[in-house]
Amino acid sequence: MSDFQQYLDAYALSIAGQYQAALDLLDARPVVDALHHARQRAYALHHLGRVDEAYTDIEQAAHIAETERPLQRSVVYIDWAVMLMRDERFEEGFRLYHQALAHATDPEERAATLYNLGWTYLRRGHLDHALDALQEGHALTRGARQESLRWRGHLFRCALALHARACGQFDLALGRARQATRLAGDDRAGVYAWNVLATTLRLDGQTAAAREAQQRALNLAGDGAARDTEALYLALIDLGGPDAGAARDTLRRLAPLTAPYDAWRARLHLAQADLQAGQPDEALTVLSAALDANEPYVLLDEAPALTDLYDLGRAAGLPLPAPAARQPATLHVTARGAPTARLCGRPLPGVRPLALAAVAYLHHEGPATLDTLAGALLDLPAGDPRGPNRIRAALNDLHDLIGTDTLTRTRRRAVTLDPDWVVSTDLNLPGPDPFTDLYGEWVTQLGR
Numbered sequence: 001m002s003d004f005q006q007y008l009d010a011y012a013l014s015i016a017g018q019y020q021a022a023l024d025l026l027d028a029r030p031v032v033d034a035l036h037h038a039r040q041r042a043y044a045l046h047h048l049g050r051v052d053e054a055y056t057d058i059e060q061a062a063h064i065a066e067t068e069r070p071l072q073r074s075v076v077y078i079d080w081a082v083m084l085m086r087d088e089r090f091e092e093g094f095r096l097y098h099q100a101l102a103h104a105t106d107p108e109e110r111a112a113t114l115y116n117l118g119w120t121y122l123r124r125g126h127l128d129h130a131l132d133a134l135q136e137g138h139a140l141t142r143g144a145r146q147e148s149l150r151w152r153g154h155l156f157r158c159a160l161a162l163h164a165r166a167c168g169q170f171d172l173a174l175g176r177a178r179q180a181t182r183l184a185g186d187d188r189a190g191v192y193a194w195n196v197l198a199t200t201l202r203l204d205g206q207t208a209a210a211r212e213a214q215q216r217a218l219n220l221a222g223d224g225a226a227r228d229t230e231a232l233y234l235a236l237i238d239l240g241g242p243d244a245g246a247a248r249d250t251l252r253r254l255a256p257l258t259a260p261y262d263a264w265r266a267r268l269h270l271a272q273a274d275l276q277a278g279q280p281d282e283a284l285t286v287l288s289a290a291l292d293a294n295e296p297y298v299l300l301d302e303a304p305a306l307t308d309l310y311d312l313g314r315a316a317g318l319p320l321p322a323p324a325a326r327q328p329a330t331l332h333v334t335a336r337g338a339p340t341a342r343l344c345g346r347p348l349p350g351v352r353p354l355a356l357a358a359v360a361y362l363h364h365e366g367p368a369t370l371d372t373l374a375g376a377l378l379d380l381p382a383g384d385p386r387g388p389n390r391i392r393a394a395l396n397d398l399h400d401l402i403g404t405d406t407l408t409r410t411r412r413r414a415v416t417l418d419p420d421w422v423v424s425t426d427l428n429l430p431g432p433d434p435f436t437d438l439y440g441e442w443v444t445q446l447g448r
Helices: 005-015 019-028 033-049 051-067 069-088 090-103 106-125 127-141 147-166 169-181 188-203 207-220 225-238 244-257 260-276 280-292 297-300 308-317 353-365 369-376 386-403 441-446
Strands: 330-332 341-345 409-411 413-415 423-426
Touching: 005 019, 019 033, 033 051, 033 069, 051 069, 069 090, 069 106, 106 147, 106 297, 127 244, 147 169, 147 188, 147 297, 147 413, 169 188, 169 225, 169 260, 169 330, 169 341, 169 386, 188 207, 188 225, 207 225, 207 353, 225 244, 225 441, 260 280, 260 297, 280 297, 280 308, 280 441, 330 353, 353 369, 353 386, 353 413, 353 441, 369 441
Parallel strands: 330 423
Antiparallel strands: 330 341, 409 413
Protein backbone atom coordinates (compact mmCIF):
# COMPACT_ATOMS: atom_id res chain seq x y z
CA MET A 1 0.00 0.00 0.00
CA SER A 2 1.40 3.42 -0.99
CA ASP A 3 1.47 6.16 1.60
CA PHE A 4 -1.60 7.94 0.19
CA GLN A 5 -3.48 4.78 -0.82
CA GLN A 6 -4.84 4.40 2.70
CA TYR A 7 -6.94 7.54 2.21
CA LEU A 8 -8.32 6.34 -1.10
CA ASP A 9 -9.21 3.01 0.50
CA ALA A 10 -10.78 4.70 3.53
CA TYR A 11 -12.82 6.93 1.22
CA ALA A 12 -14.06 3.90 -0.73
CA LEU A 13 -15.10 2.18 2.51
CA SER A 14 -17.00 5.27 3.68
CA ILE A 15 -18.76 5.62 0.31
CA ALA A 16 -19.86 1.99 0.73
CA GLY A 17 -21.22 2.80 4.20
CA GLN A 18 -18.52 0.78 6.02
CA TYR A 19 -17.64 3.54 8.47
CA GLN A 20 -16.13 1.38 11.20
CA ALA A 21 -13.88 -0.35 8.68
CA ALA A 22 -12.78 3.04 7.33
CA LEU A 23 -11.96 4.26 10.83
CA ASP A 24 -10.09 1.06 11.69
CA LEU A 25 -8.01 1.41 8.53
CA LEU A 26 -7.10 5.02 9.30
CA ASP A 27 -6.23 4.29 12.91
CA ALA A 28 -4.05 1.34 11.96
CA ARG A 29 -1.87 3.40 9.62
CA PRO A 30 0.54 6.29 10.29
CA VAL A 31 -0.63 9.83 9.55
CA VAL A 32 0.76 10.65 6.10
CA ASP A 33 -1.49 13.61 5.26
CA ALA A 34 -2.86 15.36 8.35
CA LEU A 35 -5.72 17.11 6.52
CA HIS A 36 -7.04 13.98 4.78
CA HIS A 37 -6.54 11.92 7.91
CA ALA A 38 -8.52 14.30 10.11
CA ARG A 39 -11.22 14.89 7.49
CA GLN A 40 -11.89 11.22 6.80
CA ARG A 41 -11.79 10.29 10.49
CA ALA A 42 -14.35 13.03 11.15
CA TYR A 43 -16.65 11.71 8.43
CA ALA A 44 -16.54 8.13 9.72
CA LEU A 45 -16.80 9.12 13.39
CA HIS A 46 -19.85 11.29 12.80
CA HIS A 47 -21.69 8.50 10.98
CA LEU A 48 -20.85 6.17 13.86
CA GLY A 49 -22.39 8.58 16.36
CA ARG A 50 -19.11 9.74 17.95
CA VAL A 51 -20.03 13.37 17.43
CA ASP A 52 -17.62 15.19 19.76
CA GLU A 53 -14.62 13.35 18.33
CA ALA A 54 -15.88 14.06 14.81
CA TYR A 55 -16.03 17.81 15.37
CA THR A 56 -12.57 17.83 16.90
CA ASP A 57 -11.17 16.20 13.77
CA ILE A 58 -13.08 18.35 11.25
CA GLU A 59 -12.01 21.53 13.04
CA GLN A 60 -8.42 20.31 12.83
CA ALA A 61 -8.85 19.68 9.10
CA ALA A 62 -10.35 23.16 8.61
CA HIS A 63 -7.44 24.79 10.47
CA ILE A 64 -4.94 23.03 8.21
CA ALA A 65 -6.90 24.06 5.12
CA GLU A 66 -7.09 27.69 6.20
CA THR A 67 -3.42 28.00 7.13
CA GLU A 68 -1.63 25.62 4.77
CA ARG A 69 -3.93 24.22 2.04
CA PRO A 70 -6.37 26.93 0.86
CA LEU A 71 -7.37 24.90 -2.21
CA GLN A 72 -8.80 22.26 0.14
CA ARG A 73 -11.11 24.66 1.98
CA SER A 74 -14.17 23.82 -0.09
CA VAL A 75 -14.14 20.05 0.54
CA VAL A 76 -13.52 20.51 4.27
CA TYR A 77 -16.33 23.07 4.57
CA ILE A 78 -18.70 20.68 2.78
CA ASP A 79 -18.00 17.85 5.21
CA TRP A 80 -18.30 20.20 8.18
CA ALA A 81 -21.59 21.61 6.90
CA VAL A 82 -23.02 18.11 6.40
CA MET A 83 -22.21 17.27 10.01
CA LEU A 84 -23.81 20.48 11.25
CA MET A 85 -26.98 19.89 9.26
CA ARG A 86 -27.26 16.33 10.55
CA ASP A 87 -27.08 17.78 14.05
CA GLU A 88 -29.75 20.45 13.26
CA ARG A 89 -27.30 23.36 13.45
CA PHE A 90 -28.85 24.82 10.32
CA GLU A 91 -27.62 28.42 10.28
CA GLU A 92 -24.00 27.34 10.79
CA GLY A 93 -24.43 24.72 8.10
CA PHE A 94 -25.82 27.16 5.53
CA ARG A 95 -22.96 29.55 6.21
CA LEU A 96 -20.38 26.84 5.56
CA TYR A 97 -22.15 25.61 2.40
CA HIS A 98 -22.01 29.09 0.91
CA GLN A 99 -18.38 29.43 1.94
CA ALA A 100 -17.66 26.12 0.23
CA LEU A 101 -19.43 27.24 -2.94
CA ALA A 102 -17.44 30.48 -2.99
CA HIS A 103 -14.16 28.51 -2.88
CA ALA A 104 -15.20 25.62 -5.16
CA THR A 105 -13.51 25.79 -8.56
CA ASP A 106 -13.05 22.09 -9.31
CA PRO A 107 -16.21 20.65 -10.99
CA GLU A 108 -16.48 17.79 -8.49
CA GLU A 109 -16.17 20.11 -5.52
CA ARG A 110 -18.74 22.47 -6.99
CA ALA A 111 -21.12 19.59 -7.74
CA ALA A 112 -20.73 18.28 -4.18
CA THR A 113 -21.45 21.73 -2.78
CA LEU A 114 -24.48 22.28 -4.98
CA TYR A 115 -25.86 18.86 -4.07
CA ASN A 116 -25.55 19.50 -0.35
CA LEU A 117 -26.91 23.03 -0.69
CA GLY A 118 -29.85 21.81 -2.80
CA TRP A 119 -30.57 18.97 -0.42
CA THR A 120 -30.48 21.36 2.55
CA TYR A 121 -32.82 23.83 0.85
CA LEU A 122 -35.14 20.88 0.16
CA ARG A 123 -35.01 19.72 3.77
CA ARG A 124 -35.78 23.25 4.95
CA GLY A 125 -38.79 23.40 2.64
CA HIS A 126 -37.36 25.97 0.18
CA LEU A 127 -38.41 24.07 -2.94
CA ASP A 128 -37.59 26.71 -5.56
CA HIS A 129 -34.07 27.32 -4.22
CA ALA A 130 -33.57 23.57 -3.96
CA LEU A 131 -34.52 23.00 -7.59
CA ASP A 132 -32.16 25.74 -8.80
CA ALA A 133 -29.18 24.25 -6.95
CA LEU A 134 -30.00 20.65 -7.88
CA GLN A 135 -30.47 21.41 -11.57
CA GLU A 136 -27.20 23.35 -11.71
CA GLY A 137 -25.34 20.55 -10.00
CA HIS A 138 -26.96 17.86 -12.12
CA ALA A 139 -25.83 19.73 -15.23
CA LEU A 140 -22.23 19.51 -14.04
CA THR A 141 -22.41 15.72 -13.79
CA ARG A 142 -24.12 14.98 -17.09
CA GLY A 143 -21.74 13.41 -19.58
CA ALA A 144 -18.82 13.69 -17.19
CA ARG A 145 -15.86 11.41 -17.83
CA GLN A 146 -14.63 11.55 -14.25
CA GLU A 147 -16.06 8.57 -12.36
CA SER A 148 -16.48 10.43 -9.08
CA LEU A 149 -18.42 13.19 -10.84
CA ARG A 150 -20.66 10.67 -12.60
CA TRP A 151 -21.25 9.04 -9.20
CA ARG A 152 -22.57 12.32 -7.87
CA GLY A 153 -25.04 12.36 -10.74
CA HIS A 154 -26.83 9.44 -9.08
CA LEU A 155 -27.28 11.54 -5.93
CA PHE A 156 -28.76 14.41 -7.95
CA ARG A 157 -31.28 12.04 -9.58
CA CYS A 158 -32.39 10.92 -6.14
CA ALA A 159 -32.68 14.45 -4.77
CA LEU A 160 -34.62 15.57 -7.84
CA ALA A 161 -36.98 12.64 -7.23
CA LEU A 162 -37.50 13.89 -3.68
CA HIS A 163 -38.24 17.36 -5.02
CA ALA A 164 -40.82 16.00 -7.46
CA ARG A 165 -42.44 13.98 -4.66
CA ALA A 166 -42.76 17.06 -2.46
CA CYS A 167 -44.49 18.82 -5.36
CA GLY A 168 -47.01 16.00 -5.80
CA GLN A 169 -45.37 14.78 -9.02
CA PHE A 170 -45.35 11.10 -8.12
CA ASP A 171 -45.07 9.77 -11.68
CA LEU A 172 -41.98 11.89 -12.27
CA ALA A 173 -40.57 10.97 -8.85
CA LEU A 174 -41.04 7.25 -9.48
CA GLY A 175 -39.45 7.50 -12.92
CA ARG A 176 -36.43 9.31 -11.52
CA ALA A 177 -36.05 6.90 -8.62
CA ARG A 178 -36.29 3.85 -10.88
CA GLN A 179 -33.70 5.27 -13.24
CA ALA A 180 -31.43 5.95 -10.26
CA THR A 181 -31.69 2.32 -9.10
CA ARG A 182 -30.75 1.12 -12.58
CA LEU A 183 -27.74 3.41 -12.94
CA ALA A 184 -26.33 3.49 -9.39
CA GLY A 185 -24.14 0.72 -8.05
CA ASP A 186 -24.17 -1.21 -4.81
CA ASP A 187 -22.60 1.59 -2.79
CA ARG A 188 -24.08 4.50 -0.85
CA ALA A 189 -25.67 5.93 -4.01
CA GLY A 190 -27.43 2.62 -4.58
CA VAL A 191 -28.74 2.55 -1.01
CA TYR A 192 -30.03 6.09 -1.47
CA ALA A 193 -31.74 5.22 -4.76
CA TRP A 194 -33.54 2.18 -3.39
CA ASN A 195 -34.58 4.14 -0.29
CA VAL A 196 -36.03 6.96 -2.40
CA LEU A 197 -37.88 4.49 -4.60
CA ALA A 198 -39.22 2.59 -1.60
CA THR A 199 -40.50 5.67 0.21
CA THR A 200 -42.09 7.04 -2.96
CA LEU A 201 -43.87 3.73 -3.48
CA ARG A 202 -44.98 3.67 0.18
CA LEU A 203 -46.42 7.18 -0.02
CA ASP A 204 -48.09 6.22 -3.30
CA GLY A 205 -49.79 3.29 -1.58
CA GLN A 206 -47.78 0.52 -3.29
CA THR A 207 -46.81 -1.29 -0.11
CA ALA A 208 -45.59 -4.62 -1.48
CA ALA A 209 -43.31 -2.99 -4.05
CA ALA A 210 -42.12 -0.52 -1.41
CA ARG A 211 -41.10 -3.29 0.93
CA GLU A 212 -39.17 -5.11 -1.78
CA ALA A 213 -37.29 -1.93 -2.70
CA GLN A 214 -36.53 -1.04 0.91
CA GLN A 215 -35.23 -4.52 1.58
CA ARG A 216 -32.76 -3.93 -1.24
CA ALA A 217 -31.65 -0.71 0.46
CA LEU A 218 -31.19 -2.53 3.76
CA ASN A 219 -29.20 -5.33 2.13
CA LEU A 220 -26.82 -2.79 0.59
CA ALA A 221 -26.45 -0.62 3.70
CA GLY A 222 -23.23 -0.64 5.66
CA ASP A 223 -22.95 -0.57 9.43
CA GLY A 224 -23.77 1.84 12.24
CA ALA A 225 -26.31 4.58 11.63
CA ALA A 226 -26.54 3.75 7.92
CA ARG A 227 -27.99 0.32 8.60
CA ASP A 228 -30.21 1.59 11.43
CA THR A 229 -31.67 4.17 9.06
CA GLU A 230 -32.63 1.64 6.39
CA ALA A 231 -34.09 -0.70 9.02
CA LEU A 232 -36.20 2.21 10.28
CA TYR A 233 -37.61 2.83 6.80
CA LEU A 234 -38.43 -0.86 6.44
CA ALA A 235 -40.33 -0.72 9.73
CA LEU A 236 -42.32 2.28 8.45
CA ILE A 237 -43.56 0.11 5.60
CA ASP A 238 -44.33 -2.81 7.92
CA LEU A 239 -46.59 -0.62 10.08
CA GLY A 240 -49.38 -1.28 7.61
CA GLY A 241 -49.00 -5.07 7.64
CA PRO A 242 -49.42 -8.06 9.93
CA ASP A 243 -46.16 -7.29 11.77
CA ALA A 244 -47.28 -3.82 12.86
CA GLY A 245 -46.52 -4.48 16.52
CA ALA A 246 -42.95 -5.51 15.86
CA ALA A 247 -42.56 -2.57 13.48
CA ARG A 248 -43.62 -0.13 16.21
CA ASP A 249 -41.07 -1.66 18.59
CA THR A 250 -38.38 -1.30 15.93
CA LEU A 251 -39.26 2.35 15.33
CA ARG A 252 -39.12 3.14 19.05
CA ARG A 253 -35.71 1.47 19.29
CA LEU A 254 -34.18 3.02 16.17
CA ALA A 255 -35.52 6.57 16.28
CA PRO A 256 -32.93 7.72 18.86
CA LEU A 257 -30.13 6.12 16.83
CA THR A 258 -30.80 7.83 13.49
CA ALA A 259 -30.51 11.37 12.16
CA PRO A 260 -33.35 13.76 13.09
CA TYR A 261 -34.65 13.90 9.50
CA ASP A 262 -35.27 10.15 9.57
CA ALA A 263 -36.16 9.85 13.26
CA TRP A 264 -39.06 12.30 12.99
CA ARG A 265 -40.69 10.14 10.33
CA ALA A 266 -40.72 7.31 12.84
CA ARG A 267 -42.04 9.49 15.67
CA LEU A 268 -44.85 10.86 13.50
CA HIS A 269 -46.02 7.39 12.53
CA LEU A 270 -45.81 6.24 16.14
CA ALA A 271 -47.98 9.23 17.04
CA GLN A 272 -50.55 8.17 14.47
CA ALA A 273 -50.49 4.69 16.01
CA ASP A 274 -51.13 6.29 19.41
CA LEU A 275 -54.09 8.15 17.94
CA GLN A 276 -55.50 4.96 16.45
CA ALA A 277 -55.07 3.30 19.85
CA GLY A 278 -57.24 5.97 21.48
CA GLN A 279 -54.45 8.16 22.87
CA PRO A 280 -54.98 11.53 21.14
CA ASP A 281 -53.19 13.55 23.81
CA GLU A 282 -49.96 11.59 23.35
CA ALA A 283 -50.28 11.89 19.58
CA LEU A 284 -50.82 15.64 19.77
CA THR A 285 -47.78 16.09 22.02
CA VAL A 286 -45.53 14.37 19.48
CA LEU A 287 -47.04 16.33 16.60
CA SER A 288 -46.38 19.62 18.39
CA ALA A 289 -42.80 18.53 19.06
CA ALA A 290 -42.35 17.69 15.36
CA LEU A 291 -43.31 21.24 14.43
CA ASP A 292 -40.87 22.61 17.00
CA ALA A 293 -38.13 20.37 15.55
CA ASN A 294 -38.31 22.42 12.35
CA GLU A 295 -38.26 19.59 9.81
CA PRO A 296 -40.66 21.06 7.20
CA TYR A 297 -39.83 18.62 4.40
CA VAL A 298 -40.59 15.59 6.57
CA LEU A 299 -43.93 17.08 7.62
CA LEU A 300 -44.85 17.80 4.00
CA ASP A 301 -43.53 14.51 2.64
CA GLU A 302 -45.40 12.32 5.13
CA ALA A 303 -48.67 14.27 4.86
CA PRO A 304 -50.31 11.76 2.47
CA ALA A 305 -49.74 8.93 4.98
CA LEU A 306 -50.75 10.78 8.15
CA THR A 307 -54.22 12.10 7.32
CA ASP A 308 -55.85 11.26 10.67
CA LEU A 309 -52.95 12.64 12.70
CA TYR A 310 -52.85 15.89 10.74
CA ASP A 311 -56.62 16.31 11.01
CA LEU A 312 -56.23 16.06 14.77
CA GLY A 313 -53.44 18.62 14.73
CA ARG A 314 -55.34 21.09 12.56
CA ALA A 315 -58.36 20.81 14.84
CA ALA A 316 -56.02 21.80 17.67
CA GLY A 317 -54.76 24.80 15.71
CA LEU A 318 -51.40 23.42 14.60
CA PRO A 319 -50.09 24.84 11.25
CA LEU A 320 -49.63 21.57 9.40
CA PRO A 321 -49.00 21.34 5.65
CA ALA A 322 -51.49 19.77 3.29
CA PRO A 323 -50.10 17.21 0.85
CA ALA A 324 -49.24 18.71 -2.52
CA ALA A 325 -51.95 18.12 -5.09
CA ARG A 326 -51.17 15.11 -7.28
CA GLN A 327 -50.19 16.07 -10.82
CA PRO A 328 -49.08 14.08 -13.83
CA ALA A 329 -45.71 14.43 -15.48
CA THR A 330 -46.02 17.31 -17.94
CA LEU A 331 -43.71 18.77 -20.57
CA HIS A 332 -44.52 21.97 -22.47
CA VAL A 333 -42.41 22.78 -25.50
CA THR A 334 -42.12 26.40 -26.61
CA ALA A 335 -41.08 26.01 -30.24
CA ARG A 336 -41.62 29.52 -31.57
CA GLY A 337 -38.65 31.79 -31.02
CA ALA A 338 -35.91 30.33 -28.86
CA PRO A 339 -36.93 26.69 -28.14
CA THR A 340 -37.44 26.09 -24.41
CA ALA A 341 -39.23 23.60 -22.19
CA ARG A 342 -41.10 23.56 -18.92
CA LEU A 343 -41.16 20.35 -16.89
CA CYS A 344 -44.17 20.16 -14.57
CA GLY A 345 -44.54 23.92 -14.91
CA ARG A 346 -40.92 24.79 -14.11
CA PRO A 347 -38.17 25.81 -16.57
CA LEU A 348 -35.99 22.95 -17.78
CA PRO A 349 -32.61 24.48 -18.68
CA GLY A 350 -30.08 22.83 -20.96
CA VAL A 351 -32.42 20.92 -23.29
CA ARG A 352 -31.36 20.48 -26.93
CA PRO A 353 -33.61 22.04 -29.62
CA LEU A 354 -33.46 18.81 -31.63
CA ALA A 355 -34.90 16.85 -28.69
CA LEU A 356 -37.71 19.39 -28.30
CA ALA A 357 -38.44 19.22 -32.02
CA ALA A 358 -38.66 15.42 -31.83
CA VAL A 359 -41.11 15.66 -28.91
CA ALA A 360 -43.17 18.27 -30.78
CA TYR A 361 -43.30 16.06 -33.88
CA LEU A 362 -44.38 12.98 -31.90
CA HIS A 363 -47.04 15.04 -30.13
CA HIS A 364 -48.54 16.50 -33.34
CA GLU A 365 -47.91 13.72 -35.84
CA GLY A 366 -47.89 10.55 -33.76
CA PRO A 367 -45.40 7.63 -33.58
CA ALA A 368 -42.46 7.65 -35.97
CA THR A 369 -39.28 5.75 -36.64
CA LEU A 370 -35.91 7.38 -36.09
CA ASP A 371 -35.53 7.60 -39.89
CA THR A 372 -38.85 9.44 -40.19
CA LEU A 373 -37.89 11.84 -37.43
CA ALA A 374 -34.54 12.48 -39.07
CA GLY A 375 -36.20 13.32 -42.37
CA ALA A 376 -38.73 15.56 -40.69
CA LEU A 377 -36.23 17.52 -38.60
CA LEU A 378 -32.80 17.35 -40.26
CA ASP A 379 -31.50 18.39 -43.65
CA LEU A 380 -29.63 15.17 -44.43
CA PRO A 381 -29.86 12.74 -47.35
CA ALA A 382 -32.34 9.90 -46.96
CA GLY A 383 -30.66 6.88 -45.45
CA ASP A 384 -27.82 8.88 -43.92
CA PRO A 385 -27.11 7.07 -40.59
CA ARG A 386 -26.12 10.35 -38.95
CA GLY A 387 -29.78 11.39 -38.84
CA PRO A 388 -31.20 8.55 -36.72
CA ASN A 389 -28.09 8.61 -34.55
CA ARG A 390 -28.53 12.32 -33.83
CA ILE A 391 -32.22 11.85 -33.00
CA ARG A 392 -31.45 8.94 -30.69
CA ALA A 393 -28.70 10.89 -28.93
CA ALA A 394 -30.94 13.93 -28.50
CA LEU A 395 -33.77 11.88 -26.95
CA ASN A 396 -31.35 10.03 -24.68
CA ASP A 397 -29.94 13.37 -23.56
CA LEU A 398 -33.45 14.66 -22.84
CA HIS A 399 -34.22 11.59 -20.73
CA ASP A 400 -30.99 12.08 -18.83
CA LEU A 401 -31.77 15.75 -18.27
CA ILE A 402 -35.28 15.02 -16.98
CA GLY A 403 -33.94 12.19 -14.83
CA THR A 404 -36.30 9.53 -16.13
CA ASP A 405 -36.48 7.50 -19.34
CA THR A 406 -40.29 7.28 -19.37
CA LEU A 407 -41.10 10.19 -21.73
CA THR A 408 -40.76 8.16 -24.94
CA ARG A 409 -41.10 4.49 -25.77
CA THR A 410 -39.72 2.50 -28.69
CA ARG A 411 -41.66 -0.51 -29.94
CA ARG A 412 -41.06 -2.23 -33.26
CA ARG A 413 -38.74 0.60 -34.24
CA ALA A 414 -41.49 3.20 -33.71
CA VAL A 415 -40.90 5.96 -31.16
CA THR A 416 -43.96 7.24 -29.34
CA LEU A 417 -44.71 9.48 -26.37
CA ASP A 418 -45.68 7.66 -23.19
CA PRO A 419 -49.45 8.14 -22.71
CA ASP A 420 -48.95 8.86 -19.01
CA TRP A 421 -47.13 12.08 -19.90
CA VAL A 422 -49.06 15.26 -20.71
CA VAL A 423 -47.21 17.00 -23.56
CA SER A 424 -48.13 20.34 -25.08
CA THR A 425 -46.58 22.85 -27.51
CA ASP A 426 -47.21 26.36 -28.81
CA LEU A 427 -47.22 25.28 -32.47
CA ASN A 428 -50.94 26.05 -32.84
CA LEU A 429 -50.38 29.62 -31.65
CA PRO A 430 -49.15 32.57 -33.74
CA GLY A 431 -45.56 33.72 -33.38
CA PRO A 432 -42.07 33.48 -34.87
CA ASP A 433 -41.04 30.53 -36.99
CA PRO A 434 -40.36 27.39 -34.92
CA PHE A 435 -37.03 25.55 -34.66
CA THR A 436 -35.20 27.93 -37.01
CA ASP A 437 -31.91 26.04 -36.63
CA LEU A 438 -33.43 22.84 -38.07
CA TYR A 439 -34.12 22.35 -41.77
CA GLY A 440 -36.02 19.08 -42.16
CA GLU A 441 -39.14 18.73 -44.29
CA TRP A 442 -41.62 19.00 -41.39
CA VAL A 443 -39.90 22.01 -39.85
CA THR A 444 -39.84 23.75 -43.23
CA GLN A 445 -43.58 23.21 -43.66
CA LEU A 446 -44.26 24.65 -40.21
CA GLY A 447 -42.47 27.85 -41.17
CA ARG A 448 -44.61 28.45 -44.28
